[in-house]
Amino acid sequence: MTFKPFEEEGTLIEDQFMNWNKMIVPPYDKNSVDAYTRTRVILMNGIENNSVLTSHAIARMIDNDEIKRQLALIRRVDSQQQQTVNWLTPANQSVVETTIGYEQLAVDLTANLARNEPDDYFRQVLDFALIEDFDHLFRYGCLMEILENKDPSSITQGRTEVKPGRPTEIEHRHPYDEMREHFNKDTASIKTKMNYHTIVSAEQQTELFYKSHGFMYGNDLARKLYAEIAEIEEQHVSQYELVGDPNETPLERMALIQLNEAYNYYCCAQTEPDERIRGIWEEFMSDEITHFIMCNELMQKFEKRDIGDILRADTIKPLIVLEPNKDYVNHVIDTQVDLQPYNMRFVRTDELPSDWPSFAFREEMNAGGVPSEDVVKRAEKIVA
Template identity: 70%
Template structure:
């Protein structure tokens, strides 16, 4: 597999990057024939592009220099067209819940790949922690898929990702204080950590937004409630992941890393894509993003007097991000970390949490009138429902319920 060497890649001039409508709206993949990981690449790259557009809009509102604003507008217009081209690869006959299963397969196998290759132990632990929650979301939505459409989730995941409970969604609800995380040091963090950070923030952010903008489309009460419940967990994930980034990075530095990350992800997708037509899209967009990165690097040189190479401290970013089966890794993390919870920006065993842990009181409020992620299991076929009766899952639910009852403090005012 080729290495990603951004300074050796040839970009496409920015004035040659505009696309017409037919270039943007390409033929979608066939949902019945597509490889599961082609679907996940499409979903991920839509999120990667969305994050770039959102950050660029934030910079235009905060940066005082007109030259920077114009550059952001130009780069953003191309990123916007790329995002549309990527997202429109999804077919119209792929239902909301089928797309949702794809989103959660992204979350599981992307997070596992990043965690396995993360050099910062704290960032890795944060990835592992949320991995078990997204893994559980895949299971809950699989139950909904069976209930709502009578669908088999294996048709979507194609046996590459296990469909079974992880850390139960019902115990994932936490007080905002418990989403706080430490950030990496911008001057000493490995470039791979910075790429992993931007990738996971992008992926989780678009998942949160997708659930918020599509969950209401179901008339069924359990479906609507489940999307609401999991959307809130995704908000927690976006918060915790976002906090991993160093706030001392300048706006232009952050944008440069985002554009570099786009190129890195497109390059990674191209190296492993099985569909030749879609691979050509990844290859072209990687070259476009190299130009965007170079433009940001020039803005940093001109406005901050810094060389992008001094920020990156690397000419090669490796390994690439690869979608592949991670069953053994996920199962090992389940065995070792199922009962972890965040407290004071560290991860501790459930038994070691203080009785006044703010999230105990928070869960009593959130789960007071029932839990959609538990209710949906009772609507699924027996085989799916029985998976929620595994001994380790029942044990951690019971222990959390006991601790919630014991910790009677109200949600602290902040």
């Protein structure tokens, strides 16, 4: 299966605004929803949020009224789509239940992107953070046992393993160690560019979710665990965003973001078992085709170039599929769990110099005890 964006038909932009009843539809049932439908909702909310936030950032840095007007139009539709998607989450799904969904998505999305990433360095960056998000799933699983006396595999439905990866306590690194090399926009494949925007969106959304919900728990350990893991997600956003080529123009970047929205909705629609939700993915995919074309028209007018010449491809493949990746994840853990970043490369822990900046940073952060370790000890007591 492949995605051919230039063969898809877009919906007229003036037909894309929704009234409140169309925008906000009933949520899914948390007890019968497919685990990967829950993760698709989390993913597409993050994809929309990144489109909206990046569009805002560009609007603040471009002095061109026509571009700003067109970006505002596209952005408002993306904003409305985001609300439709995120409001599919039911009110009775607790914060920690949704959190398990976020980390399940992080594991199986990252694994799928890594398995299909043509750029070796970017794949290594993906594998590296995969082992960390895998560990977060385990730590939050322990928190769920403590707070709700509930097994996290009731959320993952057994399709993603819940066990330690790279221990969260040694994931805390000095900001200098999140530096990464970037791909070259002129030689990177279309799939690499799509993977880039997808993972940046997902990790950014995870950071924002932990930061906007972690304080809602009265439990001191829960508050600290959310803060601790939110900081790792800040590291993940930092490392991933640097993999993209900063020499892309703002319009080029916006066109690729719109294309990536269309690509992700298309992927969701191909694999979605819930007919009603599949209808949303299909409809929004057609909206995105128009956003992509509009950004290209701005590029043609103001930069005298066409996105087709930049993409050098009319097909994106393979599709992103959310599914179990147990063998792949276990292999990555077995072979790479002791890697750490040094000078923008990944090296074995025993090869790190004693003045590696993260040694001192980690010691400072973990000096008074570590929530991600305490949560395991507390959960063991409950289960015992």
